[in-house]
Amino acid sequence: MKPVYNFCAGPAMLPAEVMQKAQREFVNWQNHGISVMEFSHRDKHFMAVAEAAEQNLRKLMNIPDNYKVLFSHGGGRGQFAAVPLNLIGLTGKADYLVTGSWSKAAVAEGKKFGEINVVAQPSVVGGLNAVASPNEWQLSDDASYFHYCPNETVDGIEMFNEPEVGVPLVADMSSTILSREIDVSKYGVIYAGAQKNIGPSGLSIVIVREDLLGHALDVTPSIIDYKTMSDNDSMYNTPPTYAWYLAGEVFKWLLDQGGVPAIEALNKKKADLLYDFIDSSDYYRNGVEPSFRSRMNVTFQLADEADNAAFLAGAEEAGLMALKGHRSVGGMRASIYNAMPLAGVEALVQYMEQFQQR
Numbered sequence: 620m621k622p623v624y625n626f627c628a629g630p631a632m633l634p635a636e637v638m639q640k641a642q643r644e645f646v647n648w649q650n651h652g653i654s655v656m657e658f659s660h661r662d663k664h665f666m667a668v669a670e671a672a673e674q675n676l677r678k679l680m681n682i683p684d685n686y687k688v689l690f691s692h693g694g695g696r697g698q699f700a701a702v703p704l705n706l707i708g709l710t711g712k713a714d715y716l717v718t719g720s721w722s723k724a725a726v727a728e729g730k731k732f733g734e735i736n737v738v739a740q741p742s743v744v745g746g747l748n749a750v751a752s753p754n755e756w757q758l759s760d761d762a763s764y765f766h767y768c769p770n771e772t773v774d775g776i777e778m779f780n781e782p783e784v785g786v787p788l789v790a791d792m793s794s795t796i797l798s799r800e801i802d803v804s805k806y807g808v809i810y811a812g813a814q815k816n817i818g819p820s821g822l823s824i825v826i827v828r829e830d831l832l833g834h835a836l837d838v839t840p841s842i843i844d845y846k847t848m849s850d851n852d853s854m855y856n857t858p859p860t861y862a863w864y865l866a867g868e869v870f871k872w873l874l875d876q877g878g879v880p881a882i883e884a885l886n887k888k889k890a891d892l893l894y895d896f897i898d899s900s901d902y903y904r905n906g907v908e909p910s911f912r913s914r915m916n917v918t919f920q921l922a923d924e925a926d927n928a929a930f931l932a933g934a935e936e937a938g939l940m941a942l943k944g945h946r947s948v949g950g951m952r953a954s955i956y957n958a959m960p961l962a963g964v965e966a967l968v969q970y971m972e973q974f975q976q977r
């Protein structure tokens with residue numbers, strides 16, 4: 620069978636080695652005669668899995684000791700509610716930077732729980748999509764926190780520098796976590812749905828600075844109250860244990876690859892290869908201002924929209940799956956997360972070259 624490369628934005632491809640290991644031990648885990656997913660979450664064997672996953676994530680991201688790591692339910696969107704429920708009570712108000720679809724969705728959810736001030740909308744520079752420049756942001760002087768999305772998965776827009784604001788920085792890192800080095804100490808809260816760069820769907824990771832625990836609104840459901848979750852080591856209720864185990868295996872795999880610096884170098888190489896090819900072609904086009912081009916989600920359009928169906932059909936035949944852009948923006952999107960090997964991007968570029976010649 621020829622290799623198949625899956626460019627899906629999420630749930631996304633997982634490292635083959637991780638899935639093969641999971642398959643080998645699926646029914647009979649560590650010779651216990653049962654699956655890891657059949658263990659009680661409070662059993663010492665599963666607790667060891669849970670603890671190792673957290674420690675390896677701490678190692679990968681250099682998470683300082685004054686931060687808690689939570690393994691939660693509800694994906695990225697669950698955090699669109701959890702963040703304001705936990706933090707907006709500080710002043711009743713929060714600042715949100717809108718850079719694309721996901722940060723916009725976070726605003727809509729946040730409005731249910733307090734006053735949301737949108738500091739800026741997406742901007743266009745020379746006909747290319749960009750992030751509004753910080754000197755245009757309308758910050759409020761009493762925000763509980765500042766929320767933004769460093770990588771807009773749908774729009775293919777990434778911000779590589781942290782905003783400098785005087786309030787806790789909250790980041791939706793669903794599609795950029797672990798893809799490049801991040802200084803965790805600059806953040807109040809980092810969260811991510813797992814299904815892009817961490818593991819299967821059903822799990823979300825929350826990294827929260829300790830002083831931000833204990834401010835939740837009274838109505839906050841306990842399973843998304845950061846303090847309750849933290850006090851119970853993310854086992855206030857039954858966590859998604861199998862997803863947690865698989866995330867732990869992905870963390871081990873990432874450490875074996877050389878950790879975040881090594882994968883960052885590879886991610887840069889993959890993205891450069893694709894963008895350089897797009898730029899060199901007059902048939903394909905990327906509509907994002909170069910300094911904001913996402914390394915994880917590369918969006919592109921064909922010169923003639925009418926070719927889209929043929930492009931996608933040919934791609935599938937060549938073993939290149941899920942290249943269709945999000946329905947809200949159209950065009951194409953290649954999601955090239957950590958698990959995508961360089962060979963997958965090379966195969967895509969080769970196919971794009973052949974297609975444009977036809």
Ligand SMILES: *Cc1c(COP(=O)(O)O)cnc(C)c1O
Binds near residue numbers: 695768791792
């Ligand atoms: C995928 C994604 C989400 C939504 O995640 P769900 O787990 O489906 O709720 C939120 N934010 C970003 C940046 C994403 O990429």
